[in-house]
Amino acid sequence: MKKATRQHTKEHNRILVLKTIFDHPSISRAEIARTTGLTRTTVTDIVAALLDEELVTEIGVGESQGGKSPILLSLAENSRFLLSLDLSHSEFRGAVINLRGEILATACLPVEGRSGEEALDLVYQILDQLIEAGFRPLVGIGVGTPGLVNSPEGVVIQAVNLDWENLPLASLLQERYGLPVRVLNDSQAAAMGEYTYGHGHLAEGNLVVINARHGLGAGIILNGRLFPGDGGGAGEIGHVVVQEAGSLCRCGNYGCLETVASVQGVIQKVKELAPGSIRSRDSGMQDEASLDAIVQAYTAGDPQVKQIVSDSARYMGLAISGLVGVLNIQKILISGDMTHFGDAWLQAVREAVSQHSFSRLVTETHIDVGQLGKDSILLGASAVLISHYSLLFRREMASEPL
Amino acid sequence: MKKATRQHTKEHNRILVLKTIFDHPSISRAEIARTTGLTRTTVTDIVAALLDEELVTEIGVGESQGGKSPILLSLAENSRFLLSLDLSHSEFRGAVINLRGEILATACLPVEGRSGEEALDLVYQILDQLIEAGFRPLVGIGVGTPGLVNSPEGVVIQAVNLDWENLPLASLLQERYGLPVRVLNDSQAAAMGEYTYGHGHLAEGNLVVINARHGLGAGIILNGRLFPGDGGGAGEIGHVVVQEAGSLCRCGNYGCLETVASVQGVIQKVKELAPGSIRSRDSGMQDEASLDAIVQAYTAGDPQVKQIVSDSARYMGLAISGLVGVLNIQKILISGDMTHFGDAWLQAVREAVSQHSFSRLVTETHIDVGQLGKDSILLGASAVLISHYSLLFRREMASEPL
Numbered sequence: 001m002k003k004a005t006r007q008h009t010k011e012h013n014r015i016l017v018l019k020t021i022f023d024h025p026s027i028s029r030a031e032i033a034r035t036t037g038l039t040r041t042t043v044t045d046i047v048a049a050l051l052d053e054e055l056v057t058e059i060g061v062g063e064s065q066g067g068k069s070p071i072l073l074s075l076a077e078n079s080r081f082l083l084s085l086d087l088s089h090s091e092f093r094g095a096v097i098n099l100r101g102e103i104l105a106t107a108c109l110p111v112e113g114r115s116g117e118e119a120l121d122l123v124y125q126i127l128d129q130l131i132e133a134g135f136r137p138l139v140g141i142g143v144g145t146p147g148l149v150n151s152p153e154g155v156v157i158q159a160v161n162l163d164w165e166n167l168p169l170a171s172l173l174q175e176r177y178g179l180p181v182r183v184l185n186d187s188q189a190a191a192m193g194e195y196t197y198g199h200g201h202l203a204e205g206n207l208v209v210i211n212a213r214h215g216l217g218a219g220i221i222l223n224g225r226l227f228p229g230d231g232g233g234a235g236e237i238g239h240v241v242v243q244e245a246g247s248l249c250r251c252g253n254y255g256c257l258e259t260v261a262s263v264q265g266v267i268q269k270v271k272e273l274a275p276g277s278i279r280s281r282d283s284g285m286q287d288e289a290s291l292d293a294i295v296q297a298y299t300a301g302d303p304q305v306k307q308i309v310s311d312s313a314r315y316m317g318l319a320i321s322g323l324v325g326v327l328n329i330q331k332i333l334i335s336g337d338m339t340h341f342g343d344a345w346l347q348a349v350r351e352a353v354s355q356h357s358f359s360r361l362v363t364e365t366h367i368d369v370g371q372l373g374k375d376s377i378l379l380g381a382s383a384v385l386i387s388h389y390s391l392l393f394r395r396e397m398a399s400e401p402l
Numbered sequence: 403m404k405k406a407t408r409q410h411t412k413e414h415n416r417i418l419v420l421k422t423i424f425d426h427p428s429i430s431r432a433e434i435a436r437t438t439g440l441t442r443t444t445v446t447d448i449v450a451a452l453l454d455e456e457l458v459t460e461i462g463v464g465e466s467q468g469g470k471s472p473i474l475l476s477l478a479e480n481s482r483f484l485l486s487l488d489l490s491h492s493e494f495r496g497a498v499i500n501l502r503g504e505i506l507a508t509a510c511l512p513v514e515g516r517s518g519e520e521a522l523d524l525v526y527q528i529l530d531q532l533i534e535a536g537f538r539p540l541v542g543i544g545v546g547t548p549g550l551v552n553s554p555e556g557v558v559i560q561a562v563n564l565d566w567e568n569l570p571l572a573s574l575l576q577e578r579y580g581l582p583v584r585v586l587n588d589s590q591a592a593a594m595g596e597y598t599y600g601h602g603h604l605a606e607g608n609l610v611v612i613n614a615r616h617g618l619g620a621g622i623i624l625n626g627r628l629f630p631g632d633g634g635g636a637g638e639i640g641h642v643v644v645q646e647a648g649s650l651c652r653c654g655n656y657g658c659l660e661t662v663a664s665v666q667g668v669i670q671k672v673k674e675l676a677p678g679s680i681r682s683r684d685s686g687m688q689d690e691a692s693l694d695a696i697v698q699a700y701t702a703g704d705p706q707v708k709q710i711v712s713d714s715a716r717y718m719g720l721a722i723s724g725l726v727g728v729l730n731i732q733k734i735l736i737s738g739d740m741t742h743f744g745d746a747w748l749q750a751v752r753e754a755v756s757q758h759s760f761s762r763l764v765t766e767t768h769i770d771v772g773q774l775g776k777d778s779i780l781l782g783a784s785a786v787l788i789s790h791y792s793l794l795f796r797r798e799m800a801s802e803p804l
């Protein structure tokens with residue numbers, strides 16, 4: 001709890017007005033005053049400053065409510081641009097994104113097993129390409145990376161696949177590009193993306209997004225804000241043990257959720273138990289190709305594959321029922337490539353949740369597939385930057401660390 | 403997000419000063435100004451009002467820091483009193499509690515199987531007794547009850563043992579006693595108690611308290627505030643399935659954590675598998691007596707009982723590892739009668755957590771027994787009232803619903 005001063009009040013109200021304009025396609029000064037409870041004079045002063053900053057534009061005249069027709073204001077969505085990275089797949093993806101979450105340019109480079117410094121070099125290459133696209137002004141860089149992340153300090157504590165350990169990614173990028181940087185775990189970024197752009201921007205709401213791709217994790221939004229946990233590891237449900245005496249996980253334990261309900265887990269099981277389903281393909285093929293083959297076998301009704309995929313849904317449901325028990329959050333979305341298994345799989349997940357949960361809690365719980373597809377992490381990493389509204393004001397641009 | 407006004411600023415700063423005085427045994431005006439960042443003038447004005455309200459007293463003179471010796475201020479701990487109830491045991495307990503969490507009077511009545519209206523009548527009897535003790539002014543009633551609770555509306559949605567369903571407990575008590583009422587789930591109350599009085603009042607911290615008694619639940623404190631979940635059921639981990647094809651739970655599912663790790667669960671298992679351990683006692687005896695007998699058999703090394711208790715610790719550990727994975731909260735306390743099994747049991751819980759958790763998360767996680775013993779729920783229910791500081795100001799006393 002910090003002291004409240006008039007300066008604090010002024011800043012608070014400025015952000016409140018900007019947020020209100022963000023939340024509407026167009027809005028008049030009078031409506032802003034009604035929505036926020038601020039006086040007309042205060043709103044007029046703040047809007048004047050936002051127009052001056054070019055964050056807001058006057059886009060025309062609305063319908064009269066009796067008196068003079070009001071001037072409509074709208075967010076100047078292309079007045080600032082964000083760079084965003086998704087490092088969670090077999091190719092690194094980057095994008096230039098505007099203030100409405102529209103992707104204006106992208107850059108992709110295959111990882112091909114690179115790790116450590118080489119993987120970092122790929123990050124630089126993608127950012128260099130995106131910067132060359134010429135969108136200005138750029139106000140920050142958001143990164144969604146696999147692994148355990150200390151977001152306040154911008155450090156990747158451990159990302160096994162990339163062989164990064166205690167990598168100060170935010171400082172490195174900030175030094176190189178002179179922009180504020182925010183680094184997030186990929187599942188936490190996916191949650192921010194779905195919350196901000198997919199699920200409809202619910203004020204102060206709660207949301208869990210389960211991101212089931214090569215690995216498996218979750219992002220938790222509490223009261224409208226990402227909850228990182230004490231060590232940045234909130235949502236690390238991929239390493240919760242769901243099957244005693246199960247398969248060895250890359251974390252060293254046995255029977256983690258990731259070994260049965262992630263893409264790599266399912267591919268591994270199919271290779272062990274139903275190798276015929278993907279036999280005809282190149283054994284060195286990427287996750288994506290293997291997954292496609294397994295989805296085809298599943299759809300075609302291959303009994304062994306069906307069993308493996310049903311098991312994955314059941315364990316996913318078991319883990320979700322644990323989440324429902326702990327948090328009683330009623331809106332749960334699943335994103336990532338595992339959702340390619342489609343409606344039957346989703347239905348099996350829902351049934352497992354019902355079977356394993358306290359009925360009074362689960363009847364109000366809704367489990368769906370996320371709306372953003374493969375863009376959720378990119379959009380989420382940029383949304384985290386936008387949620388620091390003060391970053392958008394010119395005086396702070398490119399100067400203040402997050 | 404609401405508008406900030408000067409009135410809001412003033413209220414915020416008044417609470418900030420009161421909170422600062424709460425957090426210190428004694429403190430001078432100059433120290434308050436330093437701690438809060440407010441000006442001396444503002445602090446002096448606010449303190450004058452708090453002295454006038456008799457919430458704060460001048461208790462003497464501190465050491466000079468060079469100039470005039472400063473007058474020390476302290477919370478007037480007996481200037482307001484709270485009534486608090488714990489309905490989670492085989493006897494209902496009530497207490498009169500002061501602003502420092504000291505229990506000044508108690509009243510207890512055995513439930514003896516009463517439920518519905520009869521159980522409600524017991525609640526009235528206890529409150530009547532406590533009010534007769536004569537402590538004044540009373541500023542509110544806090545209730546910790548088993549079951550699913552809608553705290554914002556003060557409704558007990560479902561408390562199976564008491565046969566309460568959609569009981570508007572807060573309105574009933576408020577109407578009868580003319581005091582603000584706050585109703586909480588018992589495990590959520592235990593968490594508030596340990597957070598406020600046991601664990602040391604950490605500003606803005608995170609804490610999970612697992613309350614393992616007749617039933618089993620948890621309370622979750624996030625950023626210094628109780629997190630209720632969307633439906634009031636956050637922390638309902640007693641009904642997370644930990645054992646596929648396990649025993650039937652009173653919720654209708656099989657293998658819930660409560661069936662293996664709660665007092666009733668352990669008693670049930672001992673009756674089924676090792677009836678000899680409690681054979682000599684009256685078969686109709688209370689939980690408390692049965693538990694004592696089982697603890698004795700455990701301590702004496704009865705192999706069947708040891709197995710049952712070890713299993714309970716293992717499943718408790720499994721559930722905690724799920725919590726650690728979801729929330730990455732590093733401070734976890736266990737309260738309730740199950741802690742009577744002592745250090746060996748606690749150590750077994752910790753080992754199970756280590757075995758089932760992602761090592762990077764669990765190394766920083768600390769699991770201990772709570773410090774308040776059987777008072778945690780009473781103290782927590784009163785702490786929730788105190789955390790609404792505005793309730794303590796005279797103009798609002800006994801008038802404003804929570």
